[in-house]
Amino acid sequence: MRKIITNTFMTLDGVMQAPGGPDEDTDSGFEYGGWSVTQWDHVMNDAMIEAMKHPYDLLLGRVTYEIFAAHWPLLKDDPTADLFNRINKYVATNSLTNATWENTILLNQDTIDQIRALRLSDGIDLQVHGSANLIQSLLHHGLIDQMNIWIYPLVIGKGKRLFGEGTVPSNFKLVKHAISTTGVIITSFEHNGKIPIGSFAS
Numbered sequence: 001m002r003k004i005i006t007n008t009f010m011t012l013d014g015v016m017q018a019p020g021g022p023d024e025d026t027d028s029g030f031e032y033g034g035w036s037v038t039q040w041d042h043v044m045n046d047a048m049i050e051a052m053k054h055p056y057d058l059l060l061g062r063v064t065y066e067i068f069a070a071h072w073p074l075l076k077d078d079p080t081a082d083l084f085n086r087i088n089k090y091v092a093t094n095s096l097t098n099a100t101w102e103n104t105i106l107l108n109q110d111t112i113d114q115i116r117a118l119r120l121s122d123g124i125d126l127q128v129h130g131s132a133n134l135i136q137s138l139l140h141h142g143l144i145d146q147m148n149i150w151i152y153p154l155v156i157g158k159g160k161r162l163f164g165e166g167t168v169p170s171n172f173k174l175v176k177h178a179i180s181t182t183g184v185i186i187t188s189f190e191h192n193g194k195i196p197i198g199s200f201a202s
Helices: 042-052 062-069 079-086 111-120 132-140
Strands: 004-011 056-061 089-092 104-107 125-129 146-152 172-179 185-191
Touching (some): 004 132, 042 185, 056 062, 062 089, 062 132, 089 111, 111 132
Parallel strands (some): 004 146, 056 089, 056 125
């Protein structure tokens, strides 16, 4: 079975929209695009290299896929671009019917059934980058094995959130963490069953 691993930059109040630039995702008039960029340091760089060194394919929502497809194929002699161009890109979409980025596979039938079958197949792990809407569907159907969440020391107040309405209650186990020099908390969580209930009452 292949693991599905999400990778998310998130503010303290849970916003994950447009961390990489002002024009990345302006949906609903979002005006704080690029909020993660100035926080970067060597600790985060090392963590990113570690997370990306193991073989994986990409599983993306349509919006993130289109952002990636407009950027990575244009870069030359860039290790990340070379990797992203080479590996398989599985895209969960109900609207995209054609894709020109090499090694793109469109999941545009019953996407959840297709993702479930993909997860149960033999092969390398699947990494999800960004893809806010897709993550909501994966959470709802219990299809996430590991969540890598980088928590930034700022609040925005509005925007697409990692844990939106309808999130299924779940228990997670912290398996790795680090803190950057800029205060970003770098975490990895694995799904750990249902929420354990207790009481402090005597």
